[in-house]
Amino acid sequence: MFKRIDHIELLTAAPERTIAFYVDVLDFRERERARIPETPFGPLDLVYLELGGTTVEVMCYPDAKAIAPRSPEQRLGWQCLALEVQDMDRALNVLKDKGVEVAWGPIKRPTYARAEIRDPDGNPIELRQWFGR
Secondary structure: OOEEEEEEEOOOOOOOHHHHHHHHOOOOEEEEEEEEEEEEEEOOOEEEEEEEOEEEEEOOOOOOOOOOOOOOOOEEEEEEEEEEEOOOOHHHHHHHHHOOOOEEEEOOOOEEEEEEOOOOOEEEEEEEOOOOO
16 A cells, blocks of 8 residues: 655755755756645745655745744744555545544645544654656
8 A cells, every 4th residue: 555655745944955965966867846825824835856766855935024923833944754555545444444544635736645643642644646757
């Protein structure tokens, strides 16, 4: 059911500095940039960095005067572990049968579906199903 670690999110107020560190120091390569134009906190800029099949998703809210949390624990730094699943609906049903509730989602977009669960300590784990990959 679970395939691999899909990505790790890193929220920063200084994206170019962060990207330079991962690319120039740690030899990641920049794979893609994207912008989500409308979020509750203004636009969200995303940069996907890759190293050996592992992705770090660098996130920044460029118009925010401070990092606006989506939840009380959101802060600068690592945000969550993301696991790729083969089938979102099936994964959520299996997890529910095991007593794991969905914290939010699923959100379905043309290229992916997302949902989030929590580990026993409350740490967020995103589930991601990619369509057409």
